[in-house]
Amino acid sequence: MTEALPHPVPAKRWAYVIPVAAIMYMLAYLDRNNVSVILPYMHGDLALSNADKGLVGGVFFVGYVFLQIPAAILAQRWSARKTVLILMLAWGLAASLSGLVQTKSQFYVARFVLGLFEGGVWPAVLILLASWFPLRERARANALWMACLPLSSVLMAPLSGWMLDHASWRWVLVFQGLPPLLWAVVWWFAVADRPAQARWISRAEAGHLERALAADEAAKPRTGSGSYLDAVKQRPVLVLIGVYFFWITGFYGFNLWLPSVVKELTHDGSATEVGLLTALPFTVALIVMIANAVWSDRTGRRRQAVAVPLVVGIAALLLGQAVDGALPRMLLLCLTAAALYAPYGPFWAIPGELLRFEVVAVAMGLINALGNLGGFAGPYLVGWLTDATGSSVTGFAVLSGFLAVAVVLVALGLRPAAGPVRRPAGLTAEEGA
Template sequence: MIPRRRWAYVIPVAVVMYMPAYLDRTNVAVILPYVGADFPLSAGAKGLASGIFLVGYLVLQIPAAVLAAKWSARKTVLILMIAWAFAAVLCGLVRNETQLHLARLLLGLFEGGVWPAVLVLLASWFPQAERARANAWWMTCLPISAILMSPLSGFMLDHMSWRWVFVLQGLPPLVWAVVWGFAVADRPARARWISPAEREYLETTLQAEEDAKPAFAKRSYRQALANRQVLLLVGVCFFWITGFYGFSLWLPSVVKTMTGGSATAVGFLSAVPYVLALAGMVACAHWSDRTGNRRLAVTVPLLVAIAGLLLGNLGGFAGPYLVGWLTDVTGTAATSFVVLAAFFAVAAGLAFFGLKPATVEGSAHVPAATRHP
């Protein structure tokens, strides 16, 4: 039996690390309705405050991945954690709309490199037959953060100013940076807690998978971006991310408008969809690793998302700025609702009809009965 300490040591530390990151990017959705007391914000300005984060987020994606792969994923994430904490606190100190947008831009800039750096780290700890489950268990930080933190943000808003909520929620990354620095190792060879058997299994398997990679996967980023499959994956990600952030960043505002409830009630109601998301993403990842059918594992959840948005009658969602702009123009969120569903539809179509499953020689799927955890 292959030892599995990596599941208990690597994943939980990464999950806790990224929970504040997701909180710091999405708490703006709960907080923005209360900013108007200090300086008024139109729906478009609110959408821009949410969406401009992703403009900064784009900048360090590839540089951080390169730095993590060639230098150290652990150190790259550590530096970015400290920087994003200061940017998050800065959001609570702004005095006007321009400063708010700038602070959100900086937050996205520093957080943008964390995700790819963690993916590099996970690729050094989990072979391909375990990769979907490893990514899914790490990504549980997203729904867990929403489930726990949305009600927390609402509760805090009921007892303190929105400025203090931004400041206090920006501090946890500074604390966890200490844990991250001591607990995480870049690869099995550098970990003290791993057994010799597990280290040998990982090093042998991962090296075999690296040797068996197709030629285009070993080329430069420029050459990789010229590959059709890579471009299709970029397209799937674009349309999915637009829908995902349109939903997550506007849900609290729509819930507040529909219910007129307190900040605490809005926080609890906004957390409900993520309870189902938590169970669904883990189950889907296990099915993906068991069957090896990555295409359906992407397509089916996107189709479910379309049905949920068109039948759920929660209001209108699209990309954060698009939602705000359409609301200002049309006076209703209903139009944006249909637009968001269309983004999911395009992502599902690209995933199912455009992507072709590829089998890497030497990385056949292990029978379910022998897999861990």
């Protein structure tokens, strides 16, 4: 329990932790998604079919699985700051080297290695945020950090398009792998694992956070013996893995092929034009994503904040295949992107409400590892079905089916577990925000 404070508590953590982490992961997301802008402009290089292109996008997520749980445990037991630093340096080098590939097989390997090093970053940062933001702020903190996902596409899709108009796809990959190596310096000096270790935070704010976080932990039920195995055997954790898999299958299936759809709408426009138009859906997604997280924190309705946007996404994805005209289809692409990004903040607030800090690391690593296998399934399915049918309609219809399964799992599987956010006594919703 924590006492109410007579004066507002400073909130420097929002200005230090979130922006540095967001820019770091924005660079990671660029190195992951730049291939979606590049693929339509490879002009036969490496002789990639649509199925091959889907595999290039999807094989990243096979590598992505392996370091999820080890990195999460390292972040919790050792240091999230140091874990992310090592991975940042490794993925930056891997991203640049992927521009030097000469064969299709080498491209697959390069994407696998990139996924391997990027894989541990997501759970490590979630552990970091759990050490800085109490549960009543968690969805907003998650969403503001995860806003780097659509923001990266807003900024980098036009940049990648412009670079492709002035350089080969190989040089684009090489140059875009360099910024993480530079940002690693900023990360090392600006980020601390917990409030007590940060030089820039006041003792009042650090003490307030330590009390709030301790109260959150005390309010959580104990999970068996407190072992990792006890945590991951819980039914809600298994359901979250299923939800994330089916959602991410639709999410990345849509994301990888979005620039190709936009290119078709522009009747084979320039790379710069396609990059600028591709940024529009992600701009809408950014706004909706943050608004949904704020609503989720204020109401505690995590389930609805995940399920309702996915239902909208299903409708928009299916309707987009049935309408004609560039403007209506572009509007539906914007609606689909917003709906698929909106659940991020609320979804990743749920594990922290269910599990104690000592076990939540491995649970989040497992959810992210197995769920992100959908990142392999989605892009490959769309590419393979496009080759098989000569149209992308079937592929996007299948993605809608995957999203529908995610909605059912949220509505039925999470009903007993995902209740309102617990607020420790004496803490108000406004403090620290």
